[in-house]
Amino acid sequence: MTARFALVDVFHDGPFTGNPLAVVSGADLDTATMQAMARWFNLSETAFLLPPTHPEADYRVRIFTLAHELPFAGHPTLGACHAWLALGGTPRQAGRIVQECGAGLVPIRQNGDRLAFAAPPLLREGPVEEATLRDLLAVLRVDRERIVEARWADNGPGWVGVMLASADEVLAVEPIRRHEGRIDIGLVGAHAPGGDVAWEIRTLFSDGAGALVEDPVTGSFNAAVAGWLRETGRATGPYVAAQGTRLGRRGQIFVDYDGADWIGGRTLTVAEGTLPVDLASRQAQFA
Template identity: 50%
Template structure:
């Protein structure tokens, strides 16, 4: 039997509604089946929909399950920040001084307040080389000349992305991929150093194409920015603190705030509440 549950819809990685990446959050979702969660996520048709549940790990404040229209994710960044914001706004009280601990399929993720923003600690990153044949197919599907590709590697911090470093942010913003071809190849995340035509408050431009999970282009992607930051900072290609723009080509103005402190990369962003109410599930 369906019942009413609290529902929130927020815009993440922006302080201005409608300029970031929207997220749907269902509160007190215990009792919903996997199929019910997946069906509702397909219905919202957002890049991610999350479900807040009681934790099963005593170290966690809450548990979250994260669904795209195409299935469940073990971890994702903008759902982490948005879910934490929604949990706190609904009266959630953390067991831990100064931080919230989220439980998800990759384990426990720490979320802290970074001034007015929330920031999550990036999960450990695994990097792997890319098969040359697959890479050639991907850059052809992207419409990216091989001469504009600087480096490529697999980036895996729960979600797995094919990470590409591109010569020019202007070139990156101009890409019009063949999403039908990408769907059978890989989720692709691209980054380029900002240029004179980009936003003056940012140092990098990012785009994320996720056709294999039913999202042609994700407006702003926390997990991708986390892995790109670990890659770039680890290679000495980015400072320990920077701001990345994402969503520009979609008319959005996402801002992802990166800070490496010790061995931890923190990924932060603003959250703008948009809708509060109830949903019958």
């Protein structure tokens, strides 16, 4: 038995500049096999396309990191939608796609060469506890006085947001490389006014084996940041954020407001093929 897969470049600014996503479709896989395949792809996330179970959804997706399943994540949402459309998927409503995932239903819209999802509600928000903040500062190797604001920004992956005074300060952070236990940190800092890009984003997460990994582009954290900036008056209209700069990427995130926060980016299939699902199932038995 085989499954189809596509490698999709999400939030790119030209081929091979965004965040790669593996999208697997066309096979009935158990959870252990999905997790084994996600570990093998060795990307920040792997998405699995499935038939919807909700009457309003166009398709369903399950999203896996190297270590666990997520109820929602941003670049897998856009990449899975891109792959579903490329496979011939037709939305119930032209120009509007509804994705079903662990966090519920997520609206997605097409805008020229970009897809955008409506930011889901936060699962946790508000100030960060003192003990958690101390841990964050130790991981980031940042002095407390450099923190403009820190707050929970968890819409699924568990992000804690840390705002610094500028984009340059965000880019200068040199975090530790190993951290025992799960941690998900997002950094945000403003660029100088008048440029093409308004904000610089970085995200760091633990891979389940103690290593701290930097994600090239993170739609879920950008979605949380969009609400944060709007609620605090730091952004009052559309803007563009950059991410992946320290990794040599050129990720671009387009944020719009129209009663909802829409998080958009360009998507592109860069490779596709088939996978031997039986082998993956056997590997899952030994994981």
